[in-house]
Structure formats: C-alpha cells, structure tokens
Amino acid sequence: MQQAAGRAGAILTIDLGAVRSNYRLLRSRLGSAQCGAAVKADAYGLGAIRISEALFTEGCRHFFVAHLDEAITLRPYLPEQASIYVMHGSPVGYEAEFIEHRCIPVLNSCQQIAAWRELAQQRQTALPAIIQLDTGMSRMGMSAQEVQAWLADPEFIDGIDLQYLMSHLACAEDQQSPMNRQQLQAFQALRAQLPNCRATLANSSGIFLGPDFHFDLARPGAALYGLTPVAGQANPLQPVVHLQGKIIQTREIASGTGVGYSLTYRSSQVRRIATVAVGYADGWLRSLSNRGIVYIGDKPAPMVGNVSMDTITLDVSDVALELLYPGALVDLISTKNTADQVAERAGTIGYEILTSLGLRYQRHYMDTSADQQQTISHTS
Structure with missing residues (x-):
C-alpha cells in the first residue's frame, strides 16, 4: 500500500470515526x-x-x-x-x-x-x-x-x-x-x-x-x-474528509508571465508557482480557477490560472521553500478549508464537492473511535 501511495497524485483520507460520531449526534437529536x-x-x-x-x-x-x-x-x-x-x-x-x-x-x-x-x-x-x-x-x-x-x-x-x-x-x-x-x-x-x-x-x-x-x-x-446542516449557523458535526494533493514541481516566473490554459492569470510581479497533481478529472472543479485556496502547512496558497484536467497551479510565493519539494502534500480539503468553504468559492454546494471526488486518489480509511486504520489504493 505504501508503494501505491507513493505513485498516487493525491491522498483522500476518510475518517470513519467522525462519521460514527456524527451519526451519534444526529441520533441524539431524534x-x-x-x-x-x-x-x-x-x-x-x-x-x-x-x-x-x-x-x-x-x-x-x-x-x-x-x-x-x-x-x-x-x-x-x-x-x-x-x-x-x-x-x-x-x-x-x-x-x-x-x-x-x-x-x-x-x-x-x-x-x-x-x-x-x-x-x-x-x-x-x-x-x-x-x-x-x-x-x-x-x-x-x-x-x-x-x-x-x-x-x-x-x-x-x-x-x-x-x-x-x-x-x-x-x-x-x-x-x-x-x-x-x-x-x-x-x-x-x-x-x-x-x-x-x-x-x-x-x-x-x-x-x-x-x-x-x-x-x-x-x-x-x-x-x-460533515457538511453544514443549517445555513448561517456553526457546524456541530465533525469533519470527515481530508484531501491532499502532491506538488510535482515549482518555478519562479517573471512579472507579466501567464499561467495555465488560456493564460487567464498573469503575474504582476515575480512570483513562485507550484504545480499540484489534481485537476478536474479528479473532481477538483474548474470553477475554482483563479478562485480556490489551498493550504500548505498554516499558509494559504491561492490557485492561479485555470484548473487543468490533471493539475492545478498555486501561488506559493509566501510559503517557505523547505515545504515546496516534489511530493510535498498540500491540503485541498481540511479543517482549515472545509468542503463547504471550497464549495462556496466554486459557486456550488458541499454535496457536489464530495460526490465529484474522483477515483484516482489513494484512499485511506481511518477509524480513531475503533482504533483501526486501513489504506485502500484507488489510483490509475
């Protein structure tokens, strides 16, 4: 399984313990x-x-x-x-x-x-x-x-x-x-x-x-x-999904340089760009082009340029260089950037974000409530 995880472009972790906890909370209200x-x-x-x-x-x-x-x-x-x-x-x-x-x-x-x-x-x-x-x-x-x-x-x-x-x-x-x-x-x-x-x-x-x-x-x-059940109120449920993509490479671009298909983004100054192995073929919606945000450690990194079939590009100019090596993980969906927040930036709902998640992710199931973990490879 570790070898498959190394080959995959992204990792989707699903917390079954959180699902169980959410079920107990909902049942307690009934x-x-x-x-x-x-x-x-x-x-x-x-x-x-x-x-x-x-x-x-x-x-x-x-x-x-x-x-x-x-x-x-x-x-x-x-x-x-x-x-x-x-x-x-x-x-x-x-x-x-x-x-x-x-x-x-x-x-x-x-x-x-x-x-x-x-x-x-x-x-x-x-x-x-x-x-x-x-x-x-x-x-x-x-x-x-x-x-x-x-x-x-x-x-x-x-x-x-x-x-x-x-x-x-x-x-x-x-x-x-x-x-x-x-x-x-x-x-x-x-x-x-x-x-x-x-x-x-x-x-x-x-x-x-x-x-x-x-x-x-x-x-x-x-x-x-883990999606928010009541609009405008704090979410009482535990997050279930953690989606991480892998950096393929980084580059420095000069002022005025375009990025991605149709060059919908042009830098206004020297910037550092990271390419990550997730795209709309993986369910990362194209509507997030030039609108999405991911996290690398505690630092937000804006998506720049159009989402491609297999990749996205990030402005990582404010991220420490030691975090930008090939294979480094960036958080696409996490506690800092929930599926509902991703959906809002994409102009949709959390349901579509979750149901769009593709089959190329290496899927890792964990159940902290049962002290069990299992990894399943779903890569192509």
Whole structure:
C-alpha cells in the first residue's frame, strides 16, 4: 500500500470515526425516532461499503440508496437486519430483482405501485415497500390527485407491506423558509387520509427543524459526512474528509508571465508557482480557477490560472521553500478549508464537492473511535 501511495497524485483520507460520531449526534437529536442513513452516490463519494459497515456498528438499520444497482452492490456487506431502500423505485421490468437481492423499493407513482402489487399477487405474498408522497417539491412521489385515486380504490395497495409513508423537504437548510412548515402540513394532511403507517420526512437539515419533523425515521446524508446542516449557523458535526494533493514541481516566473490554459492569470510581479497533481478529472472543479485556496502547512496558497484536467497551479510565493519539494502534500480539503468553504468559492454546494471526488486518489480509511486504520489504493 505504501508503494501505491507513493505513485498516487493525491491522498483522500476518510475518517470513519467522525462519521460514527456524527451519526451519534444526529441520533441524539431524534428522541424516539430512528436514525437511518443516505448512502446513495457511493455515500456521497466516500465509499458506501465502508461507511455503511461503520454505521451498522453504531446501530443504523435503515440505508437509503438511489438506484437498484447501488443496493445490489451494497447488500452482501450488510447483515440481514439492515434494510436497504431504493429511492427511485424499480426500473420497469426489474421488480423481481428486489426480492432476489433483498432490498425494498420506494414507490413514487401509481405505475410503480401497480407493478409492485402485481408481483406480490404473482408471488402470493406481501412485499415490503415505502410509498413517497409529493408535498411540494414536484420531483418524485405521489401527487395529491394520485392519493385520491388510492383512496378511491380499496385494492390499491393489496399485497404491499407498507413500511413507511415518506416525503422529502425542499428547503430544510433554511430554517426560516415558510416552505418547511407548508410541506409538514401537507404531509400531515395526506397521512391523515391514508392507512395508519409509520412516516419519514426529515433529511439531514430536517433533523434540526425540531421534533415535529422527526416522525418515526430520519434519513440524514450530508450531515453524516460533515457538511453544514443549517445555513448561517456553526457546524456541530465533525469533519470527515481530508484531501491532499502532491506538488510535482515549482518555478519562479517573471512579472507579466501567464499561467495555465488560456493564460487567464498573469503575474504582476515575480512570483513562485507550484504545480499540484489534481485537476478536474479528479473532481477538483474548474470553477475554482483563479478562485480556490489551498493550504500548505498554516499558509494559504491561492490557485492561479485555470484548473487543468490533471493539475492545478498555486501561488506559493509566501510559503517557505523547505515545504515546496516534489511530493510535498498540500491540503485541498481540511479543517482549515472545509468542503463547504471550497464549495462556496466554486459557486456550488458541499454535496457536489464530495460526490465529484474522483477515483484516482489513494484512499485511506481511518477509524480513531475503533482504533483501526486501513489504506485502500484507488489510483490509475
């Protein structure tokens, strides 16, 4: 593993102990409600298998992915007590694979419900599912009109073992948004018309809206991975990600010299430039060109010039020379420069920063809470 680490252009360290700690904090805010975990998109780019295994040891039993293939990949690594829910429901014609791979669909439409009901009738057994209701996000879930069709048909969910009624909050990170209360009231009104069933509404930010939003199960994702759950407030969660790139070489440039593709940066005086082996092919967004900041030791180093496919260039004129040798590590995401701060400079959100992290990094998993560490090479 050390040899692979030496070959890699960058190192991504993922602290499973911090994930576990974040899960405990979120669970502590939920009272009697259970705390699940959104591990879709490979646990927001951090590794769904390792993250899910760590969360299972903390007592998590409800895992949410987006696609059936994500569930199929994850299923062998979680014990039978763990439920894996597929939020997009079944691709048309693939309903039987849910039974084969022991995962549960979130049904979002009359068509999905009809297909799941038909399979249950064919198998002559009740099949578990979540049904999602659209409470104002206009993205997925049954509309109020479709709910009326459900109410008019006593056989609408025959053969379906209804696990939860579900909806999703659109603006939960903004605690002052009136949409939060509007969606809560819409969800409550729809639930009141439907069969008595457990419910799940809160995502990461929804947990911080208070007990009215907690119902029976919360589904945090971003907060588990250290992203800020409430806009404008201090982040109570532990950082999970430390991303370090390696210096390839440094050079001194004269006043008026351009740097990078299209020469979007020109020095106003003599400067020292370091080239680092991370680029947009690694998920380091091009929108950070001439805007991003990284750290070398305690010194910030601004990114200058356009982000290339495989490299970025830094103005390291204020950094001590002894820190600028080939192979030296620079901190791209760290406690001094969090994923949320990187996202703000890139004009996006922390979710995109994490889910964009590429496969060329050498990944190092550590779990200080369990006193375990493991390195996994993902380099090309």
